[in-house]
Amino acid sequence: MEFKFAIEGGNFSKAGSASSEVKKILKQLNVNPKIIKRTVVSLYEAEVNVVAHAFEGCMNVDIDTDKIIVKIEDKGPGIPDIDQAMQEGYSTATPQVREMGFGAGMGLPNIKRNSDQMNITSKVDVGTEVEIINYFG
Amino acid sequence: MIVQDIVEKLGLKVCSGANGLNREIEGGYTSDLLSDVMGNADENHVWVTLQTHKNIMAIASLKELAAIVLVKGYEPEADTLEQSNEEGIPILSSEEEAFELTGKLYEIINQAK
Numbered sequence: 001m002e003f004k005f006a007i008e009g010g011n012f013s014k015a016g017s018a019s020s021e022v023k024k025i026l027k028q029l030n031v032n033p034k035i036i037k038r039t040v041v042s043l044y045e046a047e048v049n050v051v052a053h054a055f056e057g058c059m060n061v062d063i064d065t066d067k068i069i070v071k072i073e074d075k076g077p078g079i080p081d082i083d084q085a086m087q088e089g090y091s092t093a094t095p096q097v098r099e100m101g102f103g104a105g106m107g108l109p110n111i112k113r114n115s116d117q118m119n120i121t122s123k124v125d126v127g128t129e130v131e132i133i134n135y136f137g
Numbered sequence: 138m139i140v141q142d143i144v145e146k147l148g149l150k151v152c153s154g155a156n157g158l159n160r161e162i163e164g165g166y167t168s169d170l171l172s173d174v175m176g177n178a179d180e181n182h183v184w185v186t187l188q189t190h191k192n193i194m195a196i197a198s199l200k201e202l203a204a205i206v207l208v209k210g211y212e213p214e215a216d217t218l219e220q221s222n223e224e225g226i227p228i229l230s231s232e233e234e235a236f237e238l239t240g241k242l243y244e245i246i247n248q249a250k
Contacts, residue, residue: 013216016195023199040199041175048171101188106172113176 001025003061007050009076012100015051018059019043022070029063031136039068039134042114045107046072046130052097053077054127067116067135078124085120086112138162138249140204140227143183146245147231147238149206153218154227160203162246167239171196178202183246185239189213194220194228202226206242208235 003025005018022043026036043059050057054076062069079085086108093103112118117133141158144151151158166178167185171192178184180201186193189211197205198220204227207213213221213228221228231238 013191015192016199019199020195037180037200044175044195044199045172100190100192101169101171101186102192104170104172106170106176110172110176 001061001063003063005059005061007047007054007057007059007072007074009051009053009055009057009074012051015048016044019047022059022061022068025061025063026068031068035134035136038114039070039132042111042118042132042134043070043072045110046070046132048102049107049128049130050074050076052093052102057127066137067133070132071129072132073127073129075127078126078128079120079122080124082120082122138246140183140229142249143204143206143242143245144229147241149229149231152207152213152221152228152230154204154221154225156222157204157225157227160226162203165239165242165246167235175200183242185235185242187211187235189217191217191220193217194224194226197221197226198224204229206231206238208233208238 023040054074057074060071088109089105091103091105097103115132116135119131122128140160163181165183168174169186181203183203184205207230210232
């Protein structure tokens with residue numbers, strides 16, 4: 001099963017709506033609640049990253065019998081140093097975004113902790129792709 | 138213990154989501170960093186925060202939190218309130234600061250266990 005959800009850069013009022021749709025689908029499919037919880041945390045963080053940093057993006061969801069593969073792609077500034085971005089506490093969020101309680105540098109570490117596999121590829125001034133894989137078993 | 142119980146015991150104001158006052162409370166989490174709550178709060182937790190914008194509802198809904206309690210008399214923004222009513226996840230408000238409120242909630246919730 002494949003699904004695709006658009007993510008608007010800069011529109012915080014809609015942040016989380018794509019993750020919420022995926023959560024509903026996983027619940028309908030009776031996926032183990034613990035795996036749904038982990039997946040929802042990782043997808044939300046990836047979605048917020050697109051809203052906070054990119055111009056636009058999309059969440060591509062592929063649900064198999066044994067796993068969910070989600071690719072979150074965006075058009076945006078890209079990440080010059082992925083190792084640095086993965087460090088807990090490192091953030092390039094604007095002061096405005098931080099004031100809302102985002103930009104604590106916990107997003108990517110949260111994704112790593114709540115996914116079985118996580119892959120990031122990025123090109124500066126082009127965009128970023130985050131792939132998240134969680135197994136149901 | 139349900140949300141209505143903490144409303145009564147702590148004299149909290151129900152700002153929105155009154156249709157969820159019977160939600161079960163099993164614990165709580167206090168933080169103003171959204172990713173911290175996303176990563177560490179759990180289902181049926183009551184969340185103490187000073188953030189009032191709509192994204193707190195996205196988190197409450199995704200994490201299936203019992204309720205949000207705003208500190209220092211803060212009130213939710215209009216679109217936050219609307220989503221709280223839609224989702225049936227109450228937003229409550231206290232005149233107290235996070236430290237005092239969290240201490241009281243901790244005591245009440247643990248007494249009920």
